[in-house]
Amino acid sequence: MSTPPAAPPAPRHRAVAAAVARGLVSPGAPVAGLLDIAGIRRSAAELRAGFEDFAEPGTPVLHAFAVKAASLVPVLRLLAREGLGCEVASPGELALARAAGVPPSRTVLDSPAKTPAELREALALGIAVNADSFGELARLDALTGSAPSASPLGLRVNPQLGGGSIGAMSTATDSSKFGVPLRDEGARDQVVRAFLDRPWLTRLHVHVGSQGMALELMADGVRVLYELAEEINEKAGRTQVTTLDIGGGLPVNFASDEVSPTYHAYARLLHATVPGLFDGRYGLVTEFGRSLLAKHGVVLARVEYTKSAGGRRIAVTHAGAQVATRTVFAPDSWPVRVAAYDAQGRPKAGEPVVQDVAGPCCFAGDLVARDRALPLLEPGDHVALLDTGAYYFSTHFAYNSLPRPGVYGYAPGPDGAPRWATVRAPQEMDELVAESGGAHADALTRLGDPAAPER
Structure with missing residues (x-):
């Protein structure tokens, strides 16, 4: 399936000339960002279609845009109108998603350092949460108690498959700070036990990496996640894991206007690598960011x-x-x-x-x-x-x-x-x-004045 260039030169040239003519970039405003709205809509449609082509009809699929990639409220609202949700990794990103009108049911909270306050807010709102460690699971134990949570709760795992060409973008290395490392001694058994001990734990999450990652490595990470879900469900004797969050990270071609790889190509690879992923037994969540807007x-x-x-x-x-x-x-x-x-x-x-x-x-x-x-x-x-x-x-x-x-x-x-x-x-x-603290200009000089009241 071929895809036309996302930003062909002619429309870009017209936009640049119009931006200069309107004074959006001028001696008084010498730099600006320009966003092609039709192009963003096109990418969102291609993402939806790419997965719909392989998923069984009725398969629940939430494409949650990674807010870090474009933390701009109008962009989040536009993507929401195009059928996407939001993946957030901080209180600020959650606030932006809420300001954009993205409902809690279409929001996912990921972060390796969630505070108790962040977790309490997410649980109160019914936002899906992916715990990043056993320590965070223990914190969720304390916060949820024995009462069922309105929030879908899951665990992020690290398949430890290795990195790509950009180390900082590789999240599935042996010593990555993200997720529970599945290949560490005893870790996989501990993950399975964590699920069996917590009937409310119903999701698994993986994100192998971003720019510089081979698609085959990303698909292998999803395969590891799927096989882990199958193992947990078999040992539980029921369908406990109902949703697989397969992350995002589709690389972007920065060398030309060509859109490569495409969402359809990635979904096709996933279908070939993990056929059961799309058979309707699991709900799916994706977390694409850069590839939707770059x-x-x-x-x-x-x-x-x-x-x-x-x-x-x-x-x-x-x-x-x-x-x-x-x-x-x-x-x-x-x-x-x-x-x-x-x-x-x-x-x-x-x-x-x-x-x-x-x-x-x-x-x-x-x-x-x-x-x-x-x-x-x-x-x-x-x-x-x-x-x-x-x-x-x-x-x-x-x-x-x-x-x-x-x-x-x-x-x-x-x-x-x-x-x-x-x-x-x-x-x-x-x-x-x-x-930059303009309202507190005297704050430090007052510390040296014994007569000045403390503020």
């Missing part, structure tokens, strides 16, 4: 200055570590494509010139591209960091107290021209000051 977002930034140093051309822009944190600090693992546009937002022509694309942060390594062949960039031009709809502008790194950029969604109007909506307004300076 192709549908662009960081657009003005070029402020250009210079030469040591024979190298450098374009200094307003897109650096604050919006492309992983790319700046781990460029080999997280390279991005850069497209050049002129002052009016039109694709820039000209012979490619090898140059660096630098950000505004005050450290030497703040580069989003090194030795990149692009049409010669000049002050007032624009650069677009492609495939950045997930994590980049939605997960801001506040280095140098740089304000969070505005984020805008676009969709084609009746005439084909982009129509716009504000997803997140640019952060104002007074908001930044307030966030």
